[in-house]
Amino acid sequence: MEDGFTRIANELLEGIIGAPLTDRERRVVLAIVRLTYGWNRKAGRIYAEDVSEITNLHESRCSKVISELVRRKVIFRQGGSRSPITLNKDMGQWEASTGSKRQAPTKRAESAQNEPIEPAQNEPTFKYRKDKPPLTSFEGEGTPEKSTPPESTKPKRASVAKLDLENLPDGVTREAAEGFIEHRKALKKPLTQRALMLALGEAVKASQAIPGLSPDQAIDETILAGWQGVKAQWLINRLGGQGAQLPARKDGRMGFAQPRATGTYTQGNDDELPDWARGI
DNA sequence: TAAGTCTAGATCAGGCCCGT
DNA sequence: ACGGGCCTGATCTAGACTTA
Known part of the structure; x- marks a missing residue:
C-alpha cells in the first residue's frame, strides 16, 4: 500500500x-x-x-x-x-x-456420419498456464507474489506393456515394426498393441492402394514424414496412387496430419x- | 466394471515480420 | 505505434481403448 x-x-x-x-x-x-x-x-x-x-x-x-x-x-x-x-x-x-469458439472434438462412433455434430462446449475455456502464474495483485503495487504452480496431481502413466511382434500383418517385417515403435518412442508417443496393429494395418492398406509400395516402405515413409501415425489416405496424398477414397473415420475426425487452412x-x-x- | 490411458482436433498464446 | 498474417508450441477436451 x-x-x-x-x-x-x-x-x-x-x-x-x-x-x-x-x-x-x-x-x-x-x-x-x-x-x-x-x-x-x-x-x-x-x-x-x-x-x-x-x-x-x-x-x-x-x-x-x-x-x-x-x-x-x-x-x-x-x-x-x-x-x-x-x-x-x-x-x-x-x-x-x-471468433470461433473453442470446441471439443465431437466423436460419436455410432452417429457421427449421419447426424450434424453439435459442439460439446459453448463457452471459451481460460487455460491455466503453468509457466505464467495468475495475477495475484489487482492494484498494481509492486511485483505480484511469485507463486509456484501446483504440483500435478495427475498420476504418472503406466509404462506400456511390451508389444507383441509375432503376429504382424502380412508384408510387414519385424524390423519395420520395431522402427515404427522406436519412432513413436522418440516422439514420446508410445503406442499400445492395438494402436500398433491399426497402424500396421494402415500401412498394408497403403501398399495395396499405391503400386510399388510395400507395407515396410509405407512405414518408412510415415517415419520420414514425421507423422506419429500411419494412415493410408495420407500416404496416398503424399505419394500418389489410385487415390480411392478410403472409408471415413467413424468418429468424424480428419486426422492430425490434415493440411493447415492455409503513477x-x-x-x-x-x-x-x-x-x-x-x-x- | 471403474479408472486410467491414448489420441488428435480445437483453441489459445508467444513471437516475428512487414506494411501502414 | 499499430495491426494483420503467419508459424510454432502448449494446453484442453472427450470418446475410444486398455488395464487392473
Whole structure:
C-alpha cells in the first residue's frame, strides 16, 4: 500500500472477473484499469508498450488485444489508434467474442456420419498456464507474489506393456515394426498393441492402394514424414496412387496430419475520483 | 466394471515480420 | 505505434481403448 493503490468499484471489478474474456484480454483490461484509474483518471494515452510492461505480453499481441477489446466495446478509444483509451463502464455493452469458439472434438462412433455434430462446449475455456502464474495483485503495487504452480496431481502413466511382434500383418517385417515403435518412442508417443496393429494395418492398406509400395516402405515413409501415425489416405496424398477414397473415420475426425487452412492514485479527496468510484 | 490411458482436433498464446 | 498474417508450441477436451 506504500506505493499507492487503485480504487475501483466492486461492480466493475466483478464485471471484469466474470466477463467472458480470455486470459490475455483480462490482463490487458486490468492493465488499462491500472493505467487509468490507477492514476486517478478516466482515460489515458495507453500504448501497447505500456500494457506490455504490465502484462508481460508481447507488444504486438497487446496491440491486437486492445484492438479486439475496442471492437467489442469493452474499452473505448475516441479517434485514431493513438487516442486516449477508457474502460467502458457499461458492462452490458461488452460484446462476447465473435471468433470461433473453442470446441471439443465431437466423436460419436455410432452417429457421427449421419447426424450434424453439435459442439460439446459453448463457452471459451481460460487455460491455466503453468509457466505464467495468475495475477495475484489487482492494484498494481509492486511485483505480484511469485507463486509456484501446483504440483500435478495427475498420476504418472503406466509404462506400456511390451508389444507383441509375432503376429504382424502380412508384408510387414519385424524390423519395420520395431522402427515404427522406436519412432513413436522418440516422439514420446508410445503406442499400445492395438494402436500398433491399426497402424500396421494402415500401412498394408497403403501398399495395396499405391503400386510399388510395400507395407515396410509405407512405414518408412510415415517415419520420414514425421507423422506419429500411419494412415493410408495420407500416404496416398503424399505419394500418389489410385487415390480411392478410403472409408471415413467413424468418429468424424480428419486426422492430425490434415493440411493447415492455409503513477498511482493516492488516497485523498474523493472528489478527484470518477463519479462511479466515489463513496466506495 | 471403474479408472486410467491414448489420441488428435480445437483453441489459445508467444513471437516475428512487414506494411501502414 | 499499430495491426494483420503467419508459424510454432502448449494446453484442453472427450470418446475410444486398455488395464487392473
